[in-house]
Structures are given as structure tokens and as C-alpha cells.
Amino acid sequence: MNSKNPTVRLIVTALFWIAVAIILxxxxxxxxxxxxxxFTSSSRxxxxxxxxxxxxLTWENxxxxxxxxxxxxNLFNSLVVASGTVILSLLLSLMAAYALGKFRFKGKSVLMxxxxxxxxxxxxxVLGGMYTTIRALGxxxxxxxxxxxYMIFVLPFTVWTLTSFVREIPTELEExxxxxxxxxxxxxxxxxxxxxxPALVTTGLxxxxxxxxxxxxxxxxxxxxxxxxxxVAISSxxxxxxxxxxxxxxxxxxxxxxxxxIILVLIFQRNIVSGLTAGAVKG
Numbered sequence: 001m002n003s004k005n006p007t008v009r010l011i012v013t014a015l016f017w018i019a020v021a022i023i024l025x026x027x028x029x030x031x032x033x034x035x036x037x038x039f040t041s042s043s044r045x046x047x048x049x050x051x052x053x054x055x056x057l058t059w060e061n062x063x064x065x066x067x068x069x070x071x072x073x074n075l076f077n078s079l080v081v082a083s084g085t086v087i088l089s090l091l092l093s094l095m096a097a098y099a100l101g102k103f104r105f106k107g108k109s110v111l112m113x114x115x116x117x118x119x120x121x122x123x124x125x126v127l128g129g130m131y132t133t134i135r136a137l138g139x140x141x142x143x144x145x146x147x148x149x150y151m152i153f154v155l156p157f158t159v160w161t162l163t164s165f166v167r168e169i170p171t172e173l174e175e176x177x178x179x180x181x182x183x184x185x186x187x188x189x190x191x192x193x194x195x196x197x198p199a200l201v202t203t204g205l206x207x208x209x210x211x212x213x214x215x216x217x218x219x220x221x222x223x224x225x226x227x228x229x230x231x232v233a234i235s236s237x238x239x240x241x242x243x244x245x246x247x248x249x250x251x252x253x254x255x256x257x258x259x260x261x262i263i264l265v266l267i268f269q270r271n272i273v274s275g276l277t278a279g280a281v282k283g
Contacts (some may be wrong), residue, residue: 023225101166
């Protein structure tokens with residue numbers, strides 16, 4: 001009965017929006033502070049450290065990002081590595097998810113648990129073995145070496161996610177395709193693939209973000225800017241002396257790196273929502 005009281009409803013609504021405001025502030029404040037710092041010159045950082053808005057906006061830090069080192073090349077490397085990793089991972093995981101989600105074979109559960117076990121291993125645990133492998137294959141300091149190493153943590157995630165979605169696809173679609181004489185591969189790419197578009201977009205975007213932000217492998221398997229990605233490039237920024245840290249330049253680089261991810265999320269937001277809610281309600 002209390003839930004029908006206007007006063008109670010008003011209090012509950014107020015508490016809800018207060019909680020939403022606190023969460024938004026907690027999530028967005030770090031990015032806002034990075035944006036604010038990126039538009040503040042190094043000489044005024046100390047004076048404006050406690051101010052909410054910079055008094056003198058400047059593009060100085062953004063210019064320094066591209067003049068102190070070849071940051072444009074680092075951005076290109078990250079784009080190539082992240083895109084290549086996602087494309088290869090989705091192609092392999094799509095076929096694996098189809099087999100794991102629709103076919104029955106001995107040892108399927110064991111295989112799924114092995115994939116899950118690989119995904120929970122910390123990167124540092126496989127770093128030594130991956131370094132030896134990358135060196136032996138002649139892929140050290142190359143984008144292909146980074147793609148190969150990134151797939152260790154991206155591929156298990158994409159396989160598990162797509163397998164869960166494939167299981168929810170009605171079997172009638174496959175049966176109709178088989179009755180028309182379609183092969184399993186034809187059924188996968190011409191019948192099931194269009195249905196899986198939201199899941200592929202969501203999974204691919206999350207995998208892209210993971211690959212774009214990866215640091216440890218990129219630091220270990222690269223030695224110069226020919227293959228160095230943006231997380232490693234940002235860590236390489238230094239001031240005029242070893243004791244000086246150019247926070248404004250680092251924040252400007254961080255904002256530049258974050259913008260492509262925001263754009264991708266805004267472009268594919270409808271597909272992301274569809275992919276995240278797919279299979280949640282069965283008709």
C-alpha cells in the first residue's frame with residue numbers, strides 16, 4: 001500500500017536519480033578531467049589543478065603529441081593490429097561457435113572448458129612462451145606478431161560469446177537450408193550469418209576495445225615505432241628531464257585514443273543493444 005503513496009514514490013524516484021547521477025559522475029569524471037587537462041598548458045597545470053574549467057584553452061598539448069614522436073604511425077599500427085585481430089578472431093570463432101553450438105560430438109564440453117581455462121590465464125603467465133614463439137617465427141616487432149599474440153585472449157572470448165548466441169538460433173533455419181541442399185558452410189554464411197549480425201557487431205566491438213587497449217604484449221613484442229601501438233607510445237612520453245612528466249600531453253594522447261572508440265560505440269549502438277539482449281527473451 002505504501003508503494004501507492006505519492007510521497008513514497010517521489011522519494012524512491014529521487015533516490016533512483018541520485019544513484020544514477022553518482023554513477024555517471026564516477027564513470028565520466030576521469031574522462032572529463034583528462035579532457036580538461038589536455039586543454040591546459042603545462043605551465044598552468046599547477047595553478048589550475050583545482051579548477052573545474054581551464055582559464056586559457058590551448059591546443060599546445062595536442063600539437064606536442066604529434067611532434068614529440070610519430071604518434072600518427074602509432075595510431076595506424078593500433079588500427080591495423082586491432083582490426084586484423086578482430087577479423088581473424090571473428091572468422092575462426094564463427095566456425096568454432098557453429099560447431100560447438102549446433103553439432104554434437106564427443107568431448108565438446110571438455111573443449112569448451114579448455115577454451116574457458118585459456119581465457120582466464122593472466123597474460124604474464126604466457127608471456128615467456130609467446131616471446132619465444134614470436135622470436136622463432138620471425139614476427140618480433142611486427143604487426144603480425146601482435147595480432148598472433150592478441151588472439152590468445154581475444155579468441156576465447158569471441159568463441160564463448162558467439163557460441164552462446166548460436167545456441168539460441170532456431171534449428172528450423174538450419175533444417176530448411178539442409179532440405180534445400182545447402183552444405184554446413186553455406187548454411188552458416190548465407191543463412192545464419194545475417195541473423196548473427198548484432199552478436200558479431202557486439203562481440204567484434206568488445207574484442208576491438210580489448211585489442212586497442214592492450215599494453216603488455218605490445219610493450220614486450222615491439223622495439224620501435226614501426227610496430228609500436230598507442231598504449232606503449234603514451235607510456236613513452238617524457239618531459240624535458242627524467243623527473244618531469246608531461247601530464248597535459250599524456251592526457252591529450254589519451255583523449256585522442258579514446259575518441260575512435262566513442263565513435264564506434266555511437267555508430268553501432270543499436271546493434272550493440274540488440275546483441276546484448278539477444279536470447280534474453282524467448283518467444
